[in-house]
Structure formats: structure tokens, C-alpha cells
Amino acid sequence: MASKTQxxxxxxxxxxxxxxxxxxxTDHPDFTGVWGIYRGxxxxxxxxxAPPASPxxxxxxxxxxxxxxxxxxxxxxxxxxxxxxxSVECKPYGVPAMMxxxxxxxxxxxxPKQVTIIAEAFSEVRRIYxxxxxxxxxxxxxxxxxxxxxxxxxxxxxxxxxxIKTSVSVYRGIPHSDQIHITERFRLVAPDILHDQITxxxxxxMEKPLTxxxxxxxxxxxxxxxxxxxxxxREYVDEKGIVRMKVENK
Amino acid sequence: xxxxxxxxxxxxxxxxxxxxxxxxxxxxxKQVTLTGNVTDFQWxxxxxxxxxxxxxxxxxxxxxxxxxxxxSILMQSGWKFSTLKKGDKVTLIINPLKNGQSxxxxxxxxxxxxxxxxxxxxxxx
Numbered sequence: 018m019a020s021k022t023q024x025x026x027x028x029x030x031x032x033x034x035x036x037x038x039x040x041x042x043t044d045h046p047d048f049t050g051v052w053g054i055y056r057g058x059x060x061x062x063x064x065x066x067a068p069p070a071s072p073x074x075x076x077x078x079x080x081x082x083x084x085x086x087x088x089x090x091x092x093x094x095x096x097x098x099x100x101x102x103x104s105v106e107c108k109p110y111g112v113p114a115m116m117x118x119x120x121x122x123x124x125x126x127x128x129p130k131q132v133t134i135i136a137e138a139f140s141e142v143r144r145i146y147x148x149x150x151x152x153x154x155x156x157x158x159x160x161x162x163x164x165x166x167x168x169x170x171x172x173x174x175x176x177x178x179x180x181i182k183t184s185v186s187v188y189r190g191i192p193h194s195d196q197i198h199i200t201e202r203f204r205l206v207a208p209d210i211l212h213d214q215i216t217x218x219x220x221x222x223m224e225k226p227l228t229x230x231x232x233x234x235x236x237x238x239x240x241x242x243x244x245x246x247x248x249x250x251r252e253y254v255d256e257k258g259i260v261r262m263k264v265e266n267k
Numbered sequence: 268x269x270x271x272x273x274x275x276x277x278x279x280x281x282x283x284x285x286x287x288x289x290x291x292x293x294x295x296x297k298q299v300t301l302t303g304n305v306t307d308f309q310w311x312x313x314x315x316x317x318x319x320x321x322x323x324x325x326x327x328x329x330x331x332x333x334x335x336x337x338x339s340i341l342m343q344s345g346w347k348f349s350t351l352k353k354g355d356k357v358t359l360i361i362n363p364l365k366n367g368q369s370x371x372x373x374x375x376x377x378x379x380x381x382x383x384x385x386x387x388x389x390x391x392x
Contacts, residue, residue, distance in 0.1 A: 093291075094289065094291050097291050097292065097294070097365045098291060098292070099288055099289045099291045099292060104288070105288050107313060119340065120340065120343070120388060121339060121340075137339050138337075138339070243338055243339040243342060245312050245313075245337065245338075245339060246312055247312050247313050248311060248312065249309055249311035249312065249313075249314070249316070250313055251314065251316065251332070251334070252288050252313075260288055260289075260292060261292065261366070262292060262332070262334060262364065262368075262370050263332075264331075264332040264364070264368045264369055264370035265318055265330060265332045
């Protein structure tokens with residue numbers, strides 16, 4: 018009798034770690050899969066579409082030159098000209114702009130320790146580490162993707178990014194410093210609708226944080242990501258800084 | 268506090284959906300019809316191109332470079348890497364370059380089999 022009880026206990030004890038693991042990995046929603054930009058539109062549930070963004074409020078000393086630059090761009094557009102920007106040169110977008118490039122999908126690969134996001138446009142890759150703390154900004158090499166760490170807040174994945182270099186356009190070309198800090202909250206608002214709420218803070222250039230949301234809808238299950246290598250860029254910037262298209266001369 | 272901020276609110280920010288470039292270089296109010304033979308179909312990034320020799324009203328053959336979206340975008344509306352090949356006879360309706368060069372942005376393509384395709388989702392024929 019005693020031996021039977023012991024055997025039963027042994028089985029329970031052996032099984033426990035497996036059960037605990039299964040529970041912890043199913044506690045969180047699984048974002049794995051390919052997601053397309055969701056624009057809502059006519060007849061769509063307004064709760065599923067991205068809510069409006071907050072106003073952009075820069076510090077006065079940064080607002081003036083930024084507004085002036087925007088005015089020059091708008092004037093050029095009226096003349097039918099586009100001024101140069103990084104994407105015309107096929108440079109990657111980086112974090113967070115890579116999350117919303119035209120209608121290109123993004124693929125999430127989620128494991129307990131890491132969420133990897135692959136953008137179809139320009140084949141950009143970013144990683145959010147879930148098993149380690151963030152580093153001090155001054156210890157992160159400035160780049161396009163910086164360093165992202167994340168944790169779960171209930172059903173929401175909260176990502177924290179620092180280390181975005183100042184030449185990377187994070188939002189409509191706003192000026193930012195090396196102190197920029199990006200917080201994202203990823204959450205399923207419906208089984209097949211994912212929101213990425215993005216907050217950009219910069220104590221040097223911004224008076225207030227800027228928050229906007231990108232909404233995605235799950236692509237069909239068999240969708241295969243398309244490669245994107247920018248090897249035939251026929252847009253170029255002329256001597257006046259205007260974007261032109263190369264035509265074949267024959 | 269509010270008045271302090273008033274002058275600084277620049278734009279009611281919207282979700283930025285970025286694209287490789289704007290379409291300001293093309294005259295989107297004008298359309299040109301080109302009928303001719305494809306000399307090259309470039310299924311490439313950041314854009315797909317159709318190179319075409321097309322006859323004008325006087326019978327002179329001119330060469331045109333026509334820009335489309337990217338492969339990824341076009342695949343969402345029926346295009347494939349093999350949709351066109353060198354020598355195919357096609358009719359293209361395009362928005363021409365504003366600078367007068369022989370280039371443009373595709374509005375609608377009529378393929379050798381009679382099918383018509385646009386320039387990606389939202390730009391259907």
C-alpha cells in the first residue's frame with residue numbers, strides 16, 4: 018500500500034515541472050505568425066482599428082527648425098519635387114518605423130525568452146529579449162534597432178528600446194537625441210487583431226511623449242514572407258537634393 | 268500651461284505609414300497610353316520595372332521605363348515574377364514623369380492574354 022502511494026507521489030513530482038512549463042508558456046498570448054497592416058475601414062469595428070495618435074509636442078528650440086524643414090518639404094511637394102530622405106537611398110527604417118512601412122507585413126516569432134520581428138519591407142530584423150534587463154543607454158551602441166528588452170504585463174508584451182542613433186528617422190523626421198526611449202505595448206485586441214502601441218520619449222527634444230498605435234490583422238496561415246533586397250534602386254538624388262527616377266536610355 | 272504648449276503643437280500626429288518615396292515626381296493627373304513590346308521585366312526591389320518600346324502617334328518607337336510597386340505589394344493584387352517576359356505585347360496606361368523624360372508610374376496594364384492588372388492594392392485597374 019505504502020509503496021503504491023510512494024509510486025503515485027513520484028509520478029506527480031516527475032510530472033510537475035512539465036505541467037508548470039506548459040502553463041507558463043500558455044499564460045501569454047502567442048503572437049507568432051505573419052501580420053498585415055490593418056486599416057479598419059467601412060463597416061469595421063472601431064475598437065479594432067488603431068486609435069488616434071497623441072499630438073506631437075517638441076521643445077521650442079527643436080520645433081522651429083523642424084517646422085521650417087517641413088515647410089520646405091511641403092513647398093517642394095507643391096512644385097512636384099520630393100526632397101531626399103534615408104529610405105530613398107534604401108537605408109533601413111529601424112525601430113519603430115519598420116513596424117509600419119506602407120502595407121508590408123511583419124512576422125513575429127515568439128519563444129519564452131525572445132520575440133523576433135521580421136519586417137517584409139527591407140527584410141529588417143529586430144529582437145526583443147525577455148530574459149534580461151535593459152542596459153544603460155550609454156552602454157548601448159547607437160544603431161537602427163537599438164536594444165529591446167521585454168516583459169509580460171498580463172496579456173500585454175511591454176518592450177523597452179534604447180540606443181537609436183540620431184540619424185534614424187523615428188517618426189516623420191522629428192529630431193531626437195541619443196537619450197530617446199521607445200516603449201511598445203503589444204496586445205491582441207481580438208484573436209486575429211494585434212495592436213502595437215508605440216510611445217516615443219526624448220527628454221532633450223520632446224516636451225511630451227508621443228504615442229501612436231499600429232494595428233495589424235493576421236495574414237492567411239500559409240502566407241510566405243517575400244524577400245526584399247534593394248538591388249535595383251533607380252531613385253536617386255540630383256545635385257539640387259531632389260529625388261529623381263533613372264530611365265533607361267536607348 | 269495649455270497656452271504655453273499651444274504654439275508648439277505641430278501636427279495632430281497620425282500613424283506614419285511610410286513608403287520608399289512619394290509620387291510627386293509623376294503627374295498623377297495625366298495619363299499616357301503606351302502599346303508596344305516589353306524589352307525587360309525587372310522583378311526587383313524596391314520597385315518592379317517594365318521596360319517597353321512603344322510607338323508614338325507618328326510611328327516613331329520610343330523607349331519607356333515604367334515603375335510599379337514592389338514584388339511584395341504587387342503579389343497582393345495578382346502580379347507574379349512571370350507575369351511578363353521579353354517580347355510580350357502589352358498596353359500600359361501610365362502617369363508620366365513631370366520632367367518630360369520617358370518614364371512613368373503604372374496605372375493599368377493589359378497583358379497579352381487580355382487580363383488587366385493595376386499597381387497593387389488600392390491601385391487596382
